[in-house]
Amino acid sequence: MRPTTRFFAIVTALVVAVFVSLPVSSFAEDGERYSKIVDYKFIAEYAVIPVRDDVAIIDSRPYKRRYNKGHIPGAISIPDSGFDKMTGMLPEDKGKLLIFYCGGQKCMLSHKSAFKAEKLGYTNIRVYADGYPDWIKQSNFGSVDAPYIKDVIAKNTATVVDARPFKRKYAKGHVPGAISIPDSSFDKQANMLPSDKKSPLIFYCGGEKCPLSMKSAIKAKEMGYTNVMLFQPGFPAWKKAGFPVAKGAEPFEANAGGAEIKAGPDGDTITVASFTKIMKDAPDSIYLYDVRDPGEYDKGTIPGAKNMPVEDLEDEIESLPTDKPIVFVCATGARSGEAYDIVKLLKADMKVFFLDAEITYHGDDKYDLKQN
Secondary structure (H helix, E strand, C coil), rough: CCCCHHHHHHHHHHHHHHHHHHHHHHHHCCCCCCEEEHHHHHHHCCCCCCCCCCCCEEEECCCCHHHHHHHHCCCCEEEEEHHCCHHHHCCCCCCEEEEEEECCCCCCCHHHHHHHHHHCCCEEEEECCCHHHHHHHHHCCEEHHHHHHHHHHHCCCEEEEECCCCCCHHHHHHHCEEECCCCHHHHHHHHHCCCCCCEEEEEEEECCCHHHHHHHHHHHHHCCCCEEECCHHHHHHHCCCCCEEEECCCCCCCCCCCCEEEEECCCCCCCCHHHHHHHHHHHHCCEEEEECHHHHHHCCCCCCEHHHHHHHHHHHHHHHHCCCCEECCCCCCCCHHHHHHHHHHHHCCCEEECCEEEEEEEECEEEEECCC
């Protein structure tokens, strides 16, 4: 072999050796697709609510323009453009399954992020190349994030539904403007949803591991609603973002002739002082229901009160008016409190209060009040 030929052979061999020895990721970030691709069937096993602890599903798309407006429930946002600064969001266990996705087959962000994770030492990486468009195409729900909900509430562009229990969760703190339809009583309170089945609905509950929002969303979809999403990060994410929190029933002030309802500390009662002032200055600003038995009612009640025994309330609830707040009374606050609970269970958005007081009825429209 001539020297020149031998020289080119050696150079060629060296180039090939270097090329082969380089890790794929060294030149794969420039348009190269990651080799370990999974399909919908694979990710559907892992993208479940409550979220699984053995996987991290990562959305590589831009946060504000994409993730915030809709992502696979349970997925975390690590935009490829900010990957190097957000590696702390990746699991400590380098052997944990990572599934990256972005905007579909033409989107390379998930592939780029997968290669970057591989460089960091992660050994169990997959890319769901069909991405979010395929997830939605498969009739799944998308999830939005807290800033999106804030914008929705401000613009009133969707009905936001809190699927958590009313008394133990919603009343103690919820997203302002959200209505309460606990999943446990969804069938009884579904009439609170908009009549237009195309109206946007967004359900939330207690976070990524809470299944109530998903269950309620499925029920709404079965009813024929066609524009249903989740705020799966839920109330914990809302609070973490530092956004305002509402407590009790949704804020309501009844003004008529200068009278204003002043609620008790839990938002369910009306104070005796407020009730007395309203009955004196603006009795027509409220509806008053005496929930005692008819025989008790006939012996004396508060002027203007209608009789609706508490045991009949559930059957008669559709007849209750909604244009003014309702105040329930009895003799001790026990049955009126029960009436309040029944209404809030079945129609959580109704503006109702109860008078937690000892009432002595004297007949002839006379009575005495004593705050409990």
